[in-house]
Amino acid sequence: MAKTAKQVMDIRASKGISNGESDEQQRRWGDKAWAEALRRGNHDRTREHLNFEIVKGGIVQPIDKSKRITERMAEELMKRGIKDPNEGLNEPKYRTCVNIIFGGSRERMRQLAFGNQVLNEEHGADNSHLKRLPEIEQWAKDMYEFACGKWGEENIIGFYVHLDELNPHLHCTLLPLDKDNKFAFKRLFAGENIYDFKARTTALHNELAVVNERWGLGRGDNIAETGAKHRSTEEYRRMLTSECTTLEEKIENHKAVLDHLQADIRLAERRVKGLTTMVANLENQKYELEEELDNLRADLKAGRGDSEELRTRIHRLDSQLQKVLDNLADKKGKLNEADRKLEELKVEMEATRERTEELRKDAYHIADNIEQQTRYRMTDALYGEVADTLRTLWATMTDEQKNLLSGTVLEDVAERSEKIIECGMLLLCGYIDHATDFAQGSGGGGGGSSDKDWGRLDGEDDMAWTRRMMRTARRMMRPSGGKSVKRK
Incomplete structure (x- = not known):
């Protein structure tokens, strides 16, 4: 039985878009x-x-490269009188951009794009x-209409369809602005809590499947329904290590490209300098010939x-002057072309530098992830074993022994470790109200924290933030009054 072609919709929020990402899309x-x-090897x-791209009104046109997506976003915000909340910050902190990839199974997407034409994959x-x-144009217009209906046509900044890669697909870049022109990613996409987010995402894929049905693309499988499992620690480590190695290779390639660009720029600068000198000499010859001709005509x-x-x-002298004028026009034309080429090389070099720096940051981040994820998983395994052992011992302890541990982390682990972890997870995800409701509904006091405790603090790394949220969760999960009941 033939496999059913599946649709793809990948939604990712970011705190802006880089010039490198914009250049790649365009x-x-x-x-x-x-x-x-x-x-x-992924491009042709x-x-x-x-x-092609789709612009306002659902019009299909060649990709307009005159302005980057970053420029388009800035112009759109200025036109609507909206301030970018990340403007002026040393590090952006607000999700002001949503990138969505629409696509489907490779064979089906190629059929929509090329039909029975022969595509040489060599x-x-x-x-x-x-x-x-x-x-493929009509499919893209359907996706555009879907996106406009969900998030507003005025918020779509770029809608580019790529047919030069292994699998045809499209990139939609939009501003997560609500009807009041306020940035509202959480309200528009995430919802109030993890359950709301899951329900919204499922509904969104279902709605898209209705649109994609006419194009032979079905709803993708739900992980919860198929029972798919998370990667094992070793699989995760291998995956991250592979990504890190790939990024390092890309960085080395970018360095080689930068070296070539630098050499090309030096050559271009020498050519501009040589042509500038030639033009200056010819201008001087022209002046001298014209002056001599004026004197002879006067005589x-x-x-x-x-x-x-x-x-x-x-x-x-007229003949000489004409040759000088012809030569001058030729050299000026070549100088203009050399200037243009030099500027193009400089722009390309700056873009490559930006992309190299982005790759370097990604590599550092992944390398850090390998260490952190390994640490997290080992800590999780050790914690589970400690918690099980402590619960077993707790059941055999006398009230007097338990009173000695009252209010300590050992009591919390023995009596309510699972609930503390769930409460802490909600806090880490930013669902403060839901964490409070959960704590109160599970017998905890639900308080024990001030406003400044919510969210990550400046300079706080993942581990420190996680520890602080777990301490907050412990306080929230304690019975009302903040202390355990004294046993008799």
């Missing part, structure tokens, strides 16, 4: 950036002309003969000297 690349993309430059193959089918008009000889000299 294919605002020079030769060096394209060379790096082709080396990775001979199909770049098939890419690396470096020429697929410039392929034509874009109207089906001829005044009858000074041999008129025939003067005319011969004037004719010869």
